[in-house]
Amino acid sequence: MSDTPKLIIGWFSFTCSEDSLILLTELLNQHFDEWKKVIEFRHLKALKSNNKIEGLDVAFVEGSISSPTQAAELQKIRDNCKYLVAIGACACTGQPSSSRNTFDPNDINYKTAYYLKNFDYSQEVKKLADFVKVDDEVNGCPMNTELFIATVSKYLKLLNIV
């Protein structure tokens, strides 16, 4: 195990298409060897089973919040990280996952009504900043990769990793 300090990050996904997560996996095509030296992926369920939420330097969070359960999970992430970065349009603005906020309750079909009634959906889908403090945003659908790389670099410097 190397003693070299690393930026400890987590990646979390709520309601969205996970396109930004996919872009992250594509960024690894060029950055895997470089980032592995300076970043500890402490929570990244797409790539590993042994995930921990505690002691994160930066939590990258994509997706909007659809339920009280998700809101509680988001608060737990906030409590366990120094900085929280909203990733992608759903996390930053709520859209397009929040499309259902505009549905006319008198004009929804039985299938939509079934799921809204039988699972713990909130009245409205909301962006992350409606629940917790967000330190940075990387907007876009999917996220703007140049801005994401710049944000990673920013925190690598801020936390004296490089």
Place this chain on the structure above:
Amino acid sequence: MHNTDITIDSITKIEGTAGLTVKIVDDKVVDLKFIIKDYRRFYAKAVEGKPYVAVPPFISRICGTCSIAHLLCSIETIEKTQGITPSEQTRLLRRLTYNGLIIRDHALHLYFFVLPDLLGIDSILDIPDDENNLGHQLLHDSFDIKETGNELTTIIAGAAIHAPLPSIGGFLKLPDPASFPSMIKKLEKIRSQVIRGIDAFSKMPDKLIRNSDYLSLKNDDHFDFLEGDITNSSGNKIVEEKFRDFLHSVVIPYSQSEGYIFSDTKQDYLVGSLARLNLNKDSLNPRTQNDLKQYLSIFPSNNVYHNNLAQAIEILQCIDDSIDILTSIDLVEEKPISLLPRAGVGVGVVEAPRGTLYHYAETDYKGMIVKYDVIVPTSQNQINIENDLKKYFEENLDKDEATLKLNAEKIIRAYDPCMSCATNFLKMKIIRK
């Protein structure tokens, strides 16, 4: 075996939020639930009342990894509502776009999610930094393979995820043919890396055999992800427009997604690469067939783990098909076909990376969406996955819990499920009494 409660909060390396609960009483599996947990976004409802032109780029947001599949399926669906028949050139460019998707998407699943299972480690992050290590070699192969798939889609469709150029009636901008020779070279370069991966995944020792039925598109002319009739291993063959009649929807009260069985036999079935190879292997590109004889002899197969090998083979199919198209296509300037809006009904069916994808649309005379519906592959596989897991647990209760958990994850992962269609954790709970 003991009475125990086990919970795994994070079965990982899949695309989607799902759960698994297994209840064991007196050494028998009395209940097993495979639960899709992603919160729905109701996009099919959200497009109602919108002009048809807005639908494909919006509905492609259903999924990050296979957005191209939803985009092209939606375009096909809308074109059929409007009576638009795309040109031969457009069909070839869509095939190239799609080949890039399959190359990237399959490589992501195989090398980032499944490869650790093959190597007996948890994560690609644990692969040693040693160029002589097979895992290191395969992982770095995957970077080249995924990058090439991305580049192919980007030069044809503008981007690998949420591509902006494919449109109703054609392409908003045609690719620059000057980029084709370089693209062909890159595709040729990764062939040997892909074959190395095929050999590696063919050696995966795991086995789970159950008598599933298989369903996929079938094109008698060539191996095709975008066009054909729908066929199953029982020999039934129907046109795309009849696809919905073929299926019976099943409400699964603990899951955020409905499941599907065949409407006639009421049996479960499997969609995806394994189904495509089982039903279409003789239609593969001649070069692919020639180079993969020893691996193709494995198919048809009832081993669900061979879905991984089938995906690896499809990567080479898409490379060889793309080389053929890029070598022979002679682009002519053409704009997307545009007609006055009309009322209509359309059905689109494509083979998404993880199986048959269905879109349905109705438009009014102004071209506004009256009704839209989507059936994704993972919903169709849901009951099959559950039944495979039941079989596995029933036959392996003598194994320790760590082994049961690991193998349950591997079975689910072999399907390459996509719950949003995609997210990433599966909670597993085993209750023994």
